Amino acid sequence: MNRERLDELRVRTPEGVSFGFRLASPVLRLAAWAVDKLTVLAAWTVVAALIRLIGILSVDLATGIIQVGYFVVALGYGIACEWRWEGQTLGKRLLHLRVMDERGLPLKFSQVVVRNLLRAVDTLPVAYLVGGLATLVGKKAQRLGDFAAATVVVHEPPLARVDLAGLELAKYNSLRGQRHLAARLRANVSPALAYAALQALWRREEFDETARVALFGELARHFRSLTPLPAEADEGISDEQFVRNVVEVVFGSPGAGVAAGR
Amino acid sequence: MIVDLARFVAAEEPYWRKLEALLARRQRDPWAPTTLEEARELDYLYRRAGADLARVASFSGEPEMRRRLEQLVARAYAEIHGARRGDAVRLRVWYWLSATLPQTLRRRAGALVLATVVTLVGAVFGGVAVAVDPAAKEAVMPFSHLRGDPAERVAEEERAMTDRLAGHKAGFAGQLMTHNTKVSLFALALGMAWGVGTIILLFYNGVILGAVIVDYLQAGQGEFLAGWLLPHGVVEIPAILVGATAGLVLAQAVLGRDDGRPLAARLRAVADDVATLAAGTALMLVWAGVVESYLSQYHEPAIPYAMKIAFGLVEAALLAAYFGWVGRRATKEAL
Numbered sequence: 001m002n003r004e005r006l007d008e009l010r011v012r013t014p015e016g017v018s019f020g021f022r023l024a025s026p027v028l029r030l031a032a033w034a035v036d037k038l039t040v041l042a043a044w045t046v047v048a049a050l051i052r053l054i055g056i057l058s059v060d061l062a063t064g065i066i067q068v069g070y071f072v073v074a075l076g077y078g079i080a081c082e083w084r085w086e087g088q089t090l091g092k093r094l095l096h097l098r099v100m101d102e103r104g105l106p107l108k109f110s111q112v113v114v115r116n117l118l119r120a121v122d123t124l125p126v127a128y129l130v131g132g133l134a135t136l137v138g139k140k141a142q143r144l145g146d147f148a149a150a151t152v153v154v155h156e157p158p159l160a161r162v163d164l165a166g167l168e169l170a171k172y173n174s175l176r177g178q179r180h181l182a183a184r185l186r187a188n189v190s191p192a193l194a195y196a197a198l199q200a201l202w203r204r205e206e207f208d209e210t211a212r213v214a215l216f217g218e219l220a221r222h223f224r225s226l227t228p229l230p231a232e233a234d235e236g237i238s239d240e241q242f243v244r245n246v247v248e249v250v251f252g253s254p255g256a257g258v259a260a261g262r
Numbered sequence: 263m264i265v266d267l268a269r270f271v272a273a274e275e276p277y278w279r280k281l282e283a284l285l286a287r288r289q290r291d292p293w294a295p296t297t298l299e300e301a302r303e304l305d306y307l308y309r310r311a312g313a314d315l316a317r318v319a320s321f322s323g324e325p326e327m328r329r330r331l332e333q334l335v336a337r338a339y340a341e342i343h344g345a346r347r348g349d350a351v352r353l354r355v356w357y358w359l360s361a362t363l364p365q366t367l368r369r370r371a372g373a374l375v376l377a378t379v380v381t382l383v384g385a386v387f388g389g390v391a392v393a394v395d396p397a398a399k400e401a402v403m404p405f406s407h408l409r410g411d412p413a414e415r416v417a418e419e420e421r422a423m424t425d426r427l428a429g430h431k432a433g434f435a436g437q438l439m440t441h442n443t444k445v446s447l448f449a450l451a452l453g454m455a456w457g458v459g460t461i462i463l464l465f466y467n468g469v470i471l472g473a474v475i476v477d478y479l480q481a482g483q484g485e486f487l488a489g490w491l492l493p494h495g496v497v498e499i500p501a502i503l504v505g506a507t508a509g510l511v512l513a514q515a516v517l518g519r520d521d522g523r524p525l526a527a528r529l530r531a532v533a534d535d536v537a538t539l540a541a542g543t544a545l546m547l548v549w550a551g552v553v554e555s556y557l558s559q560y561h562e563p564a565i566p567y568a569m570k571i572a573f574g575l576v577e578a579a580l581l582a583a584y585f586g587w588v589g590r591r592a593t594k595e596a597l
Contacts, residue, residue: 013339017312018319019332060432067436071443102526104336105344110537111530117540120444120451121459144454148512150530156333186267 006140009152011104021104021154024097026135029153033128035091040077044070078116083109092153102140102152111149118145167201173245174233181233182249188226194250197223197243204240216240271327274314278334281307285337308338358538361589366538368585373510377503380461384468389476391469402473412481419486419561431555439551442498446505446543450512450536457513464506471499489567492574494554500581501546508539553577 010020048066055062081089087099087107099115101107122131122143131143140152175181197219204212220239223246234242284304288294296304315331367374391398403409427434445463452459478487515528523531557570 011336011339013312013335013343015309015312017315017335017339019315019336019339021336058432060429063430064432064434064436067433068439071440101344101530104339106340108533110533113537113540114533117447117537118451118454120448121454144451148454148529148536149533150526183267 009102009104009140009154019104021100021152022156023141024095024153024155026132026141028095028097028155029135029141030128030132032089032091032095032097035094036077036089039090040074043077044073047073075116078119079112082107082112082116087112087151096156096158097153098156099146099151099153102150107151111151115145115149115151118143118148121145167244167247173248174235174237175245175249178230178233181227181229184227185223185246186250189223189246189250193219193222194247197247198251201240201244201247213239216243219243270317274310277307277310278314278331281311281334281338285334285341288341304338304342308335308342311335311338358541362538363542364585364587364589366535367504367507367542370507370511370535370539373507373514374503376510377460377464377506380464380506381468381471381499381503384465385472385475386468387465388469388472388474390472392473392476393480399473399477402469404470408474408477412478412483412486416481416483416486416561420563425560427555427559434559435551435555438554439548442501442547442551443544446502446547447540449502449506450509450540450543453509453512454516455513456516457510460506460509460513464502467502485567485571486561488574489561489565489570490558493570493577494550494558496574496578497546497553497581498550500585501543501550504539504546505543508536508543511535511539 006023008020008022010018012018047069051062051065051069053062054065078089082092082099085093088097092098099107099112101111119131122128122134122145124130128143131145134143134147135141138147140146142152146152175185200215200219204216207215216239220242223243224234237245281304284300284307288296288304311331312335315328315335318328318331388402391402399409407415449460449463452463474491475487478484511532512529515532516525518528521528557565557573561567
């Protein structure tokens with residue numbers, strides 16, 4: 001059995017469409033849990049103060065409600081939020097995390113209940129040690145509760161908008177007007193290489209002069225090897241400028257903006 | 263290959279927006295009936311967005327568009343393939359009480375029998391231990407008030423002229439409810455450890471129960487014991503057994519490699535039953551907590567033992583009838 005840890009959960013639908021979800025790291029999940037814990041404590045401080053007002057009528061009744069209340073709030077918070085907000089609590093919303101069925105389907109109520117009830121074991125012996133270890137060693141970063149409910153926690157980070165103007169794009173780009181060439185580059189340049197080129201341009205001032213020339217020479221050679229170029233697209237421009245031109249057509253959005261994670 | 267990306271986006275954008283609007287409408291009211299036209303449109307737009315995603319999937323640029331399409335297709339996929347029967351989505355309290363809960367326990371009778379047998383074995387062990395070696399009481403009894411002489415305790419309880427729980431009944435009930443619920447849910451959760459933890463907890467619970475029963479019977483305090491334990495015990499002990507049943511159902515799913523399904527599928531298949539039994543356990547323990555605090559702790563002459571015993575027996579009969587018969591008609595109708 002392949003026990004390799006996955007960073008992404010890929011779902012292939014019966015219709016043959018494939019899409020992926022990035023699995024949340026244990027650190028992010030811990031941060032979301034801390035936010036939720038603080039939220040529950042803060043909410044409970046307010047609610048308990050209100051319940052104590054019942055003490056004017058009966059101190060005993062107020063004590064009874066407080067005894068049960070914290071238990072219900074602490075357990076019910078996760079269940080209610082994840083059911084109502086489709087797999088999110090306040091902490092998960094803040095950290096852009098979401099619980100979902102590991103087949104990419106919506107959560108059933110029973111899955112939400114089971115994964116929250118199983119916290120009793122995940123928190124053992126202290127500070128989520130069992131759950132934390134399970135997420136570290138498991139293939140899909142699942143704690144025991146996720147395992148039992150067949151759920152995963154995914155990370156849905158918003159894409160940061162990037163201003164290509166920071167790259168000092170030239171007014172004239174020899175590739176810009178050549179739609180077929182631009183399309184071939186978009187199809188042939190791998191995402192990893194495109195981001196490497198983008199990073200190289202962002203950090204170009206940090207490089208030693210010789211290393212800078214060598215790096216952009218290497219990148220330009222690789223881009224040139226991906227598709228035949230007409231002479232006018234490549235003539236009289238430096239390797240760095242050529243890479244800049246490629247990055248512009250690859251990342252250049254058909255709309256107004258360009259998005260990438262930096 | 264998409265040659266003119268801007269043109270591609272301009273052509274497809276209206277369809278993506280239409281799908282987004284359709285999904286948002288479904289999200290606002292998941293139980294709204296779907297017309298045939300709407301279903302056809304959803305299917306068409308989903309397939310179209312899927313094809314668009316496949317076309318842009320290899321692009322290194324346009325991560326935002328790719329992510330947007332991925333999310334759109336994922337949502338549509340979830341909407342289409344995650345469709346469930348209405349009663350599985352919307353919580354219907356009365357139906358849940360009058361059919362789902364008793365039916366679930368009957369369906370899981372095997373695990374319930376195992377939980378009961380383990381408790382009984384523990385009770386026999388605890389009873390024999392105290393009968394053979396009275397000093398074992400010290401080791402077995404978790405609470406100090408159980409370690410003393412039963413006859414002395416009974417005399418003290420019956421002599422009491424004041425209500426010792428006056429002003430604390432609700433607090434005590436709350437304490438009992440939360441403590442017992444935590445223990446029961448813990449027994450459930452330990453089912454994930456192949457059921458070993460659940461079995462140990464059940465056995466230990468049985469040991470305490472057996473030890474207390476034998477201790478009081480040996481001291482000739484059977485009537486007091488029945489009056490003390492029956493009112494809340496006939497609900498509390500079955501509640502713990504129901505919670506443990508859920509744990510054993512989980513364990514069965516973890517261990518049941520022979521049925522050919524992967525572990526996740528086996529666990530997913532029992533999730534409804536586990537959640538139902540957990541909720542049933544909590545509900546029963548709320549009742550048991552109230553009864554223990556407001557009735558069980560009061561003895562003769564305040565409340566005659568016969569009355570308390572009768573109350574407990576009526577509860578036991580009602581509980582047995584509830585889990586034994588309620589919801590059978592609903593099952594037949596469903597068939």
